[in-house]
Amino acid sequence: MSHSAANLLRVEQVVKRFGGFRALDGVSFHLDPGEVLGLVGPNGSGKTTCINVISGLYPPDGGAVMFEGRPIGGMPMHMLARRGINRTFQSPKPFLSLTVRENVEIAAAYGHGPGRAAPDLRALLASLELDGLAERAAGDLNSAQQKTLDLARALATAPRLLLVDELAAGLNPAELLRMAERLRALAADGMALLVVEHLMGFIDRVTDRVIVMNAGKEIFEGTLATATRDPEVIRVFLGGAHG
Numbered sequence: 001m002s003h004s005a006a007n008l009l010r011v012e013q014v015v016k017r018f019g020g021f022r023a024l025d026g027v028s029f030h031l032d033p034g035e036v037l038g039l040v041g042p043n044g045s046g047k048t049t050c051i052n053v054i055s056g057l058y059p060p061d062g063g064a065v066m067f068e069g070r071p072i073g074g075m076p077m078h079m080l081a082r083r084g085i086n087r088t089f090q091s092p093k094p095f096l097s098l099t100v101r102e103n104v105e106i107a108a109a110y111g112h113g114p115g116r117a118a119p120d121l122r123a124l125l126a127s128l129e130l131d132g133l134a135e136r137a138a139g140d141l142n143s144a145q146q147k148t149l150d151l152a153r154a155l156a157t158a159p160r161l162l163l164v165d166e167l168a169a170g171l172n173p174a175e176l177l178r179m180a181e182r183l184r185a186l187a188a189d190g191m192a193l194l195v196v197e198h199l200m201g202f203i204d205r206v207t208d209r210v211i212v213m214n215a216g217k218e219i220f221e222g223t224l225a226t227a228t229r230d231p232e233v234i235r236v237f238l239g240g241a242h243g
């Protein structure tokens with residue numbers, strides 16, 4: 001396991017408090033180009049908060065977030081998008097009255113930074129099977145399609161680091177398989193991905209390794225196969241909200 005300063009992303013002892021409550025209580029991990037890291041854990045364990053801090057929605061209250069060797073903790077989301085970090089949302093909020101194509105164009109115009117090739121938006125929509133919906137209002141899409149549009153919006157900024165939050169929830173088995181293949185293809189092209197997901201079949205298909213979180217702390221790092229044999233992981237999953 002690499003611990004060099006050259007990691008694309010380094011999360012070092014990050015703390016995020018809401019009032020007196022520590023949603024993140026000293027979380028550390030790293031991620032490199034072409035790698036898919038899964039982030040799993042019970043409801044409320046801090047997975048979305050982790051994405052929120054890395055993507056700049058919240059500043060960390062302690063620790064450091066390093067991207068390409070530089071500290072980014074506290075930088076706002078639009079600046080991080082231009083630096084090459086983008087994310088999807090657990091509950092996507094597209095501009096409902098705008099078309100699918102307009103939503104993606106806006107993301108590309110505002111979130112795309114210098115030094116990265118602008119993606120071909122038509123090809124992007126086609127690759128996500130949204131081309132047939134390009135002129136439809138985002139508000140007309142079903143929830144699975146809105147999640148795919150949210151991914152298109154993030155990819156329109158050509159991120160080097162993509163954070164996805166429960167993208168697979170609500171997809172049917174065929175859609176799940178296609179989404180898993182898409183994420184693997186992005187990693188094969190050199191993108192780094194952090195994937196938050198409750199569906200273990202999807203995590204197994206997509207990730208190279210996983211972090212298991214509980215109550216704002218990382219309790220395991222390694223392969224999913226090893227995680228499922230780890231006594232503390234088993235205790236947390238069987239004894240928690242999913243029991």
Ligand SMILES: Nc1ncnc2c1ncn2[C@@H]1O[C@H](COP(=O)(O)OP(=O)(O)OP(=O)(O)O)[C@@H](O)[C@H]1O
Binds near residue numbers: 043045049090
């Ligand atoms: N903006 C906020 N204000 C106050 N508390 C928050 C806020 N965001 C998250 N929390 C709390 O922090 C904890 C972690 O929440 P988070 O959304 O990160 O969990 P999660 O692991 O993504 O859960 P889920 O699997 O249900 O999506 C929860 O107790 C949550 O209530």
Ligand SMILES: [Mg+2]
Binds near residue numbers: 047048
């Ligand atoms: Mg969440």
